[in-house]
Amino acid sequence: MQTEARDPEKESEWEEPPSMLWGLDPMFNAFVRLYIKDILQMRESCQVPGIYFYNSHPIFKVDVLATVVYKREKEDFFCYGVDDGTGVINCLCWKNEQWKYQDDSAKSGAKSLGRSTHGGFDPASELRKLQQAQYSSSNLDIGDVLRVRGPVKTSRQQRELMASTYYKVSDPVMAVQISWMLEVPRLYRQCYDKPFQLEKHAKDSDTQGTSADILLGRATRILKDFLKERVVTRFRPYDVQELLQPLFSSQPQKTTSEQEPEPGPSRGPSTSSKHLKQLLLDSLQVLQDEGLIFRKVKSQDEVYLVTEQDKNLLMAIRDIIKEDCQREKYAEKGCHVLHVLSSVRQRYSRNVSKAALEVALKALECNSDIISTSDSHYTVL
Known part of the structure; x- marks a missing residue:
C-alpha cells in the first residue's frame, strides 16, 4: 500500500501530538x-518513522490472527501473506538458525530414536522431538492460521509486519478464532475508537489530581495495608474509621479570616465527622469494586468479609469446582468463571461479585488447590 502524501489541509484538521506525550x-x-x-x-508519524496513529493513538507494534493466503520462503526468513477478512498484509518471519539444518537433524533423530526405544529415556531424542514440534509450529502452509506479533514497517511503499513472535495456531473447531472475533470488537469499542487526548491529558494531569481524589487514594492504601498486616477476616466500618482520622488532621486548616461563622458550637465537628464517614464509605466501595472485600448479607449491621481470608468462601468455591469437574460437561476443560460465580451465588451468597470471585480463585490457585486450564476455566488437582 502506498503511503499517503502530506496534505496541508488534512494536517490542519488533525495535528499530531508531540512525541514526548506518546507514553x-x-x-x-x-x-x-x-x-x-x-x-x-x-x-505514519511525521516526527518518528515507524510510529503510526489510529484515531490519535500512537502505535508501533500490533497483534494479528489471520489465515495464510500465500507463502514465499527465502534462506533466512519466511514471507507470509495473511488475511483476516478485512485485508491482506505481508509478515516477515525470520527463521531460527537451527531450522537451516532441520532436515539433517530430523534424519539423525529418527535413527537415534530407533536405537533408543529399547534403552529407555533418551534426553537427546526427546530434545529433537521438541525441536521438530517447534519447527512445525513455525513452518506454515497456505490455509493455516497464523498468530503474529511485531512492529509495523513501511518497506518499498508497502506496509508489513516484522514478526518478533509468530506461530501456527492449532484451531480445529475454530475456538481461538471465535474468541478473537468476540474480543477485538470489544477492544475497539472500549479503547481504540475512543480518541486519547494526549495534549489535554498532559495539561490537565496536575489539575485532575484533585485533593478529593488524592485523599481517597491515601485512605484506600491505609485500609489495604491494615487488612494485609493484621490478616483481618471481617470488620465493620466503625472498626477502621479511626484509621482515616489522621488524614483530616494533616490537611491544611483555614485561617481565622477564611473561616465562615457557623451558628452553634457543634457545627464544625459534625461537618468533619460527616466528611470522614463519606471518605470511609468511598474507600470501602473501592475495595469492593476491586474484589478485596464483600458483604455476605446486606443488612443494617454492616459486616465486611475479606475475600482472601474467608475460608468458607474459598472452601465453597473449591467444592463447586471439584464436584462439577466430575461431570462430563466440565471434565476436560474445567468450570468457567461465570458458571462458578452462578453456583457460588446460589450456595454461599448472592452478593459475591465477579471481582471478589476472581480474587478468591487467584488465592486458591496460589495455594495449589485449583489450577487454571485457560484464562477463564478452572479445575482441581
Missing part, C-alpha cells in the same frame, strides 16, 4: 489487536 497513552507500549484494514490505513 501517556497505554496503547503505545502494547501489542494492539487491530484489523489488517486499519493497519494498512494508519497515518
Whole structure:
C-alpha cells in the first residue's frame, strides 16, 4: 500500500501530538489487536518513522490472527501473506538458525530414536522431538492460521509486519478464532475508537489530581495495608474509621479570616465527622469494586468479609469446582468463571461479585488447590 502524501489541509484538521506525550497513552507500549484494514490505513508519524496513529493513538507494534493466503520462503526468513477478512498484509518471519539444518537433524533423530526405544529415556531424542514440534509450529502452509506479533514497517511503499513472535495456531473447531472475533470488537469499542487526548491529558494531569481524589487514594492504601498486616477476616466500618482520622488532621486548616461563622458550637465537628464517614464509605466501595472485600448479607449491621481470608468462601468455591469437574460437561476443560460465580451465588451468597470471585480463585490457585486450564476455566488437582 502506498503511503499517503502530506496534505496541508488534512494536517490542519488533525495535528499530531508531540512525541514526548506518546507514553501517556497505554496503547503505545502494547501489542494492539487491530484489523489488517486499519493497519494498512494508519497515518505514519511525521516526527518518528515507524510510529503510526489510529484515531490519535500512537502505535508501533500490533497483534494479528489471520489465515495464510500465500507463502514465499527465502534462506533466512519466511514471507507470509495473511488475511483476516478485512485485508491482506505481508509478515516477515525470520527463521531460527537451527531450522537451516532441520532436515539433517530430523534424519539423525529418527535413527537415534530407533536405537533408543529399547534403552529407555533418551534426553537427546526427546530434545529433537521438541525441536521438530517447534519447527512445525513455525513452518506454515497456505490455509493455516497464523498468530503474529511485531512492529509495523513501511518497506518499498508497502506496509508489513516484522514478526518478533509468530506461530501456527492449532484451531480445529475454530475456538481461538471465535474468541478473537468476540474480543477485538470489544477492544475497539472500549479503547481504540475512543480518541486519547494526549495534549489535554498532559495539561490537565496536575489539575485532575484533585485533593478529593488524592485523599481517597491515601485512605484506600491505609485500609489495604491494615487488612494485609493484621490478616483481618471481617470488620465493620466503625472498626477502621479511626484509621482515616489522621488524614483530616494533616490537611491544611483555614485561617481565622477564611473561616465562615457557623451558628452553634457543634457545627464544625459534625461537618468533619460527616466528611470522614463519606471518605470511609468511598474507600470501602473501592475495595469492593476491586474484589478485596464483600458483604455476605446486606443488612443494617454492616459486616465486611475479606475475600482472601474467608475460608468458607474459598472452601465453597473449591467444592463447586471439584464436584462439577466430575461431570462430563466440565471434565476436560474445567468450570468457567461465570458458571462458578452462578453456583457460588446460589450456595454461599448472592452478593459475591465477579471481582471478589476472581480474587478468591487467584488465592486458591496460589495455594495449589485449583489450577487454571485457560484464562477463564478452572479445575482441581
